[in-house]
Amino acid sequence: MNQVVGNLTEPVFRPPSEWNSLLIAITNGCTHRCTFCSMYRTKKFSIREDVEEIKREIDQAQLLYGGRVRKLFFEDGNAFTVKPELLAEVTEYARSVHPNLNKVSAYAHAKDIVKKSDEELALLAKAGFTMVYVGVESGDDDVLKAVRKGTCQEEFVEAAHKCHRAGIAWSGIFLLGLAGNDSEKSQKHALESAKLINLMAPADPIEWYVSPLTLEIAPGSDMWNQEQNGEFESGSFTQILKELYTMIEHTDDKLKHCVFNTNHVSNYLSLKGELGRDKQSFLKTIEAALNDPRSRQYDY
Numbered sequence: 001m002n003q004v005v006g007n008l009t010e011p012v013f014r015p016p017s018e019w020n021s022l023l024i025a026i027t028n029g030c031t032h033r034c035t036f037c038s039m040y041r042t043k044k045f046s047i048r049e050d051v052e053e054i055k056r057e058i059d060q061a062q063l064l065y066g067g068r069v070r071k072l073f074f075e076d077g078n079a080f081t082v083k084p085e086l087l088a089e090v091t092e093y094a095r096s097v098h099p100n101l102n103k104v105s106a107y108a109h110a111k112d113i114v115k116k117s118d119e120e121l122a123l124l125a126k127a128g129f130t131m132v133y134v135g136v137e138s139g140d141d142d143v144l145k146a147v148r149k150g151t152c153q154e155e156f157v158e159a160a161h162k163c164h165r166a167g168i169a170w171s172g173i174f175l176l177g178l179a180g181n182d183s184e185k186s187q188k189h190a191l192e193s194a195k196l197i198n199l200m201a202p203a204d205p206i207e208w209y210v211s212p213l214t215l216e217i218a219p220g221s222d223m224w225n226q227e228q229n230g231e232f233e234s235g236s237f238t239q240i241l242k243e244l245y246t247m248i249e250h251t252d253d254k255l256k257h258c259v260f261n262t263n264h265v266s267n268y269l270s271l272k273g274e275l276g277r278d279k280q281s282f283l284k285t286i287e288a289a290l291n292d293p294r295s296r297q298y299d300y
């Protein structure tokens with residue numbers, strides 16, 4: 001269960017792995033309107049600039065939870081629109097108030113990571129900011145354009161390497177099914193995503209994360225309307241698993257320290273391990289699921 005201090009505006013979202021984190025708002029809403037996403041549609045984007053107020057909330061969490069705060073996640077979307085000095089100041093303050101804090105993270109958009117200099121990212125890392133969750137969705141620029149992601153493969157590569165260099169862990173979230181039910185487009189989405197994963201690999205032996213989710217079209221998103229109008233059709237179970245297979249198959253066998261998992265509830269199959277090391281076992285599991293659809297873990 002999350003640790004909260006009553007400072008959040010609903011609806012609130014966070015990555016599954018932040019289920020037990022202290023949630024502190026630093027932005028409200030999101031800067032983008034990707035077609036498949038309905039997460040922050042009811043919120044007008046803004047940045048919280050009152051550092052003292054945020055610090056008071058961090059203090060309040062100390063009174064409520066004492067030494068039990070081990071992880072902090074900054075809400076809402078795209079915390080990297082916040083000035084790096086401000087984000088660093090709040091992070092450093094949280095570290096001083098919560099001595100057992102060992103992870104500080106947020107969602108970030110690739111464009112806003114790229115805009116930051118290496119020095120600014122190093123400042124954040126030095127302050128104790130440890131991980132960014134980046135909605136990559138696809139390595140295919142055509143898909144990224146179609147869903148209005150507002151960035152491209154090249155920018156993801158640059159953003160990932162900037163984070164690797166700064167010592168901020170990179171967690172990239174991909175979205176299976178985003179190319180719709182056209183098998184050719186679906187395979188291109190998978191191949192370009194594999195290419196992007198290979199290009200994002202850090203030169204140094206540091207842990208980084210890749211997590212594919214499966215598209216769930218939510219009411220309130222533009223894609224919901226596109227689906228209602230017949231402009232978008234979702235891929236089948238088989239097609240989604242073939243996408244996952246192709247994506248993994250075309251990743252470099254030599255990838256290291258890339259923690260890979262598909263254990264999000266939206267996925268048909270739960271895989272967990274390391275790309276490179278566990279590649280062949282992942283492929284075997286997908287093959288078995290393709291041959292036996294009853295092995296799916298979840299159906300829409």
Ligand code: SF4
Nearest residue numbers: 030032033034037077
């Ligand atoms: S997918 Fe991410 S960047 Fe796009 S609108 Fe949703 S929260 Fe914002």
